[in-house]
Amino acid sequence: MKVYPTPKIRNIAFIAHGGSGKTTLAEAMLYNTGATNRLGKVDDGNTVSDFLPEEIKRKISISTSLVPCEYRDHKINILDTPGFADFLGEVRAAVKVADNALVVVSAVAGVEVQTEMFWEEAQNLPKIVFVNRMDRENANFYKTLDDLKDKFSGTIVPLQLPIGAEASFKGVVDLLKMKALIFEPGSGKYKEEDIPTDMMAEVESYKEQLIEAAAEGNDDLLVKYLEGEELTDEEIRTGIADAASKGAAVFVFCGSALNNIGVLPVMDFIVDCMAAPHAQTDQDMSGEPLAALVFKTIADPYIGRLNFFKVIQGEIKADSVVYNATKERDEKIGQILVMRGKEQQAVPEAKNGDIVAVAKLAVTATGDTLTVKANPIKLEEIVFPEPTLGTAIEPKSKGDEDKLSNSLQRLMEEDPTIRLEKNTETKQTILHTMGESHTDIIVERLQRKFGVEVKTDEMRIPYRETIRAQVQVEGKHKKQSGGHGQYGHVWLRMEPSEEEFEFGEEIFGGVVPKQYVPAVEKGIREAMAEGVLAGYPVTNIKAVLYDGSYHSVDSSEIAFKMAAILAFRKGMEQAKPVLLEPICNVEVEIPEQFMGDIIGDLNSKRGRVLGMEPCGKNQVVRAQVPLKEMVRYSIDLKSITQGRGKFKMEFDHYEEVPPKVAEEIIEKTKRERE
DSSP states (O other), X not given: OOOOOGGGEEEEEEEOSTTSSHHHHHHHHHHHTTSOSSOOXXXXXXXXSOOSHHHHHHTSOOSOEEEEEEETTEEEEEEEOOOSGGGHHHHHHHHHHOSEEEEEEETTTBSOHHXXXXXXXXXXXXXXXXXXXXXXXXXXXXXXXXXXXXXXXXXXXXXXXXXXXXXXXXXXXXXXXTEEEEEOTTTOOEEEEOXXXXXXXXXXXXXHHXXXXXXXXXXXXXXXXXXXXXXXXXXXXXHHHXXXXXXXXXXXXXXXXTTTBSHHHHHHHHHHHSOOTTTTTTOOOTTSOOEEEEEEEEEETTTEEXXXXXXXXXXXXXXXXXXXXXXXXXXXXXXXXXXXXXXXXXXXXXXXXXXXXXXXXXXOOTTOEEEOTTSOOOOOOOOOOOOOEEEEEEESSGGGHHHHHHHHHHHHHHOXXXXXXXXXXTTEEEEEESSHHHHHHHHHHHHHHHOOOEEEEEOOOOOEEEESSOEEEEEEEEEOSSSSOEEEEEEEEEEEOSSSEEEEEOOOTTXXXXXXXXXXHHHHHXXXXXXXXXXXXXXXXXXXXXXXXXXXTTBOHHHHHHHHHHHHHHHHHHSOEEEEEEEEEEEEEEEGGGHHHHHHHHXXXXXXXXXXXXXXXXXXXXXXXXXXXXXXXXXXXHHHHTTOOEEEEEEEEEEEOOHHHHHXXXXXXXXXXX
């Protein structure tokens, strides 16, 4: 593949709800440009972009693939993204480096949940829509068009109308050319014919909408249009190109990606009308110092780590040295690689606006900026979504702990939406992910790539114990076994406290020598590690040493520490111990129609709803909910809202567990520890 200058580059992210046909559309474009000699199929597991074993097995995209193709002396960098919320991070990274978005919508299903989510992710990009699966049963272009207009704001205008539908779908009317394009299924080729007479009235109506959108895309044309003058075909083309590249209008195409119908006109439109890099700013960035954003990292089994990046300004050459402004380290660039799925082709350089990859960089990671040391630039990093599901993970083989840890670190380099937490209190390693599917795939990849078999479990809750009454208790440690014995004797006053732990002493007359007081405090702190109800750490207690006795020979620090432990445990039993649980502040954002169900669900989780407020088209519900009830909330929320909800939460405070719930927790904990 040759090196393309900026005006000849089109970076476009394919986004859609899973199963709409993004990957199949990319496959058709590759075939039409001669990049492949056959139309790969997702069901057959032989597409260029879905090459990971987990993708082939599930027949879905789980990772963004870069699949460039060359068409009419242009390079179209297709970013084929996943279509499921669990892989939102992949979509967000792709959108960050794309200059345009192509939204694939099924003519059968219409606008679906992830269509809406990913449209919002790409809200600042110029977009076009490809209504796919026009040859399927129950396909309805006009219903899908109404769905698009209903769900999304702005000017949404068809550039094509379908000829036939379902099994009789054979081509499209091009409203710009005013011709019928009749396709030869599979080949992608078409012949131009006159528009069927029975469609002319409908065609004229939609052509007028197209002219209006073209006029709105160009100020000079708008003046002419409003003055009642007729626009020429060339002016309409200019207006459409301006509107498309600036994102002033969204133009709609239709076809069948699987049968390669309607694909070539989309490719022509991408080349003729969609934005080249920096088209919206009209700035030539090619002569500026290098600044490149790393948006993706993968571990290639043959050449090691691969970093994908977009050259935001300047250019980058093979066999050069660049400066990682994020890590403040020099990096040696070897080959510059054009990636097409898993295939690699070396090029001598990459121009401003291009998307390429480089192997074996020492410290570079996703989100980093590559620049020049003499004039360093640091680009805005990608803000990845926070994971929402926590799962305990451990190796099946006890000796694999280090191997698991190292393997997860490698996966985290590839996927910034993974978080790892080692909870010393619950003695669990918690894998935080975007959802169940995300977790399942990570488990599979750990075994496939690193040979680590793991087992998963629900994360334990870090409960606490405290007291609700004041007590005075005695602790005496006395041991005689020849020679020096052990003797320590204390009286403690224990009571609830606002602080995690307070210690005081009110000793008079030297009944407990000063040198033993720190040992008493140490004993209490050690005893607080394990409460009497279920062995959870103790908190919010004040302990005062106010009396005791000692032996001039047998007393020691260890003896007083043991006496304090005995007194503390006795005090915990007598001072009305209770179980505390972590309470989280939760914000749930959902479409208004789900408000009642969400509030009801939060109430059923022992939550307290604190308030509601609008957020764009959605509503945000604020509540405080026990962490125990939120462990699998991402799954519940997805079920209630059909995937349209999102939430965030953070720990706020500890609160007493209701007696009946506490009883169940204590019994369960005791069973697990037996």
